[in-house]
Amino acid sequence: MSNDIFVTRPSMPPLSEFTEYLEKIWDSGVLSNSGPFHQQLEAELQNFLGVEHISIFNNGTIALMTALRALNVSGEVITTPYSFIATSHAVLWNGNVPVFVDIDPASLNMDPAAIEAAITEKTSAIMPVHCYGHPADVDAIDEIAAKHDLKVVYDAAHAFGVECHCGSVLNHGDASVLSFHATKVFNTFEGGAIVSKTPELKAYVDQLKNFGHAGETKVVATGLNGKVSEVNAAFGLVQLRHVKEALSRRGEIDAQYRASLDGVKGVTCLGDTNESVANFAYFPVLIGAEFPLSRDELYEHMKAHGVHPRRYFYPLIPEFEMYQNLPTARLQLLPNAYRASREILCLPIYPDLSNDSVDRIVALMTDL
Numbered sequence: 001m002s003n004d005i006f007v008t009r010p011s012m013p014p015l016s017e018f019t020e021y022l023e024k025i026w027d028s029g030v031l032s033n034s035g036p037f038h039q040q041l042e043a044e045l046q047n048f049l050g051v052e053h054i055s056i057f058n059n060g061t062i063a064l065m066t067a068l069r070a071l072n073v074s075g076e077v078i079t080t081p082y083s084f085i086a087t088s089h090a091v092l093w094n095g096n097v098p099v100f101v102d103i104d105p106a107s108l109n110m111d112p113a114a115i116e117a118a119i120t121e122k123t124s125a126i127m128p129v130h131c132y133g134h135p136a137d138v139d140a141i142d143e144i145a146a147k148h149d150l151k152v153v154y155d156a157a158h159a160f161g162v163e164c165h166c167g168s169v170l171n172h173g174d175a176s177v178l179s180f181h182a183t184k185v186f187n188t189f190e191g192g193a194i195v196s197k198t199p200e201l202k203a204y205v206d207q208l209k210n211f212g213h214a215g216e217t218k219v220v221a222t223g224l225n226g227k228v229s230e231v232n233a234a235f236g237l238v239q240l241r242h243v244k245e246a247l248s249r250r251g252e253i254d255a256q257y258r259a260s261l262d263g264v265k266g267v268t269c270l271g272d273t274n275e276s277v278a279n280f281a282y283f284p285v286l287i288g289a290e291f292p293l294s295r296d297e298l299y300e301h302m303k304a305h306g307v308h309p310r311r312y313f314y315p316l317i318p319e320f321e322m323y324q325n326l327p328t329a330r331l332q333l334l335p336n337a338y339r340a341s342r343e344i345l346c347l348p349i350y351p352d353l354s355n356d357s358v359d360r361i362v363a364l365m366t367d368l
């Protein structure tokens with residue numbers, strides 16, 4: 001078996017716990033369309049996450065697209081250049097124009113002052129990301145949105161279980177979108193969810209994710225298919241039983257990295273941020289000029305030794321072809337995002353990563 005270490009590895013519950021659910025699915029013949037496990041997962045997630053209205057989805061990207069549509073977003077959407085491509089693809093896919101603004105160099109989340117400066121009469125929404133699970137400046141963003149009458153859709157793909165000063169960070173904005181992809185802290189193989197602020201929005205989201213149906217003979221909107229199979233929902237129920245343990249092990253690994261990398265010249269560990277409950281979804285470090293290797297040299301060095309960190313998020317979204325020509329995609333306008341994309345390295349972190357493996361990873365950064 002390969003001794004290689006990848007940036008993440010999904011937490012897998014005991015298979016026997018999952019087969020119990022599979023047997024029930026085989027007996028019932030209910031495979032999809034809001035079946036009993038789908039309903040149960042929504043109820044249990046509401047309880048676990050401390051949110052009131054959740055709609056589970058087949059992935060986070062479809063959920064982002066649906067959230068923008070459900071809120072009737074049009075025109076310009078102010079968003080971050082420093083994210084996974086799905087964030088701004090959802091904006092483009094809906095026929096809206098992404099407007100990129102720079103990030104704060106410490107948190108790597110959107111800078112509220114830059115958001116406010118980018119508002120025009122065409123702006124209808126803000127789509128911030130809680131990057132690496134660290135909350136965006138939710139109070140400032142919610143205030144700007146209220147002042148200018150804008151919608152806010154948080155891309156909370158990384159923020160499962162994260163709490164800020166007032167409880168779940170998912171309760172901010174009009175909607176928050178989660179990803180339950182295999183690489184996330186909580187996964188349903190593929191999956192996602194929309195947390196809606198109001199029951200009316202949840203009801204509309206639920207219609208949109210089911211082709212726009214409102215009953216057998218009525219279609220009220222141009223919906224899509226965002227539904228979750230019973231197999232995926234059942235897997236989520238099993239995962240949920242183990243997620244606290246998984247999050248706590250992630251916390252231990254985070255602490256081990258911080259202690260081991262403390263004082264290493266040219267390495268800055270991110271995460272001195274404002275969450276009251278963290279999920280340790282990623283372990284991002286910035287590799288600065290004082291480090292003996294460039295970020296890319298370190299990346300190659302680690303890979304050559306069987307450790308595969310990732311450069312999330314490099315290149316920046318505005319560097320991709322379909323964004324390059326936007327007026328706000330000019331890299332000179334986005335110095336903090338540009339610099340982060342050239343310095344970032346996400347080190348492996350997942351519950352099954354052993355302390356010895358963390359030592360091996362750190363040694364590749366310190367024994368040069």
Ligand code: T4K
Pocket residue numbers: 006007008009010059060061062083084086087129155157158178179180181182183191192308310312
């Ligand atoms: N918004 C944000 C801010 C996001 O980060 C994402 C997704 C989305 C929206 C969209 O949500 P989804 O539509 O995906 O639900 C990964 C994920 O595919 C993507 O979900 C994630 N963000 C993004 C940050 O990372 P890749 O291209 O890095 O995945 P991949 O296949 O290279 O996997 C990374 C490592 O994980 C592999 O080296 C090995 C390990 N792995 C991966 C998979 C898929 C496993 O061990 N098992 C697996 O099944 O994109």
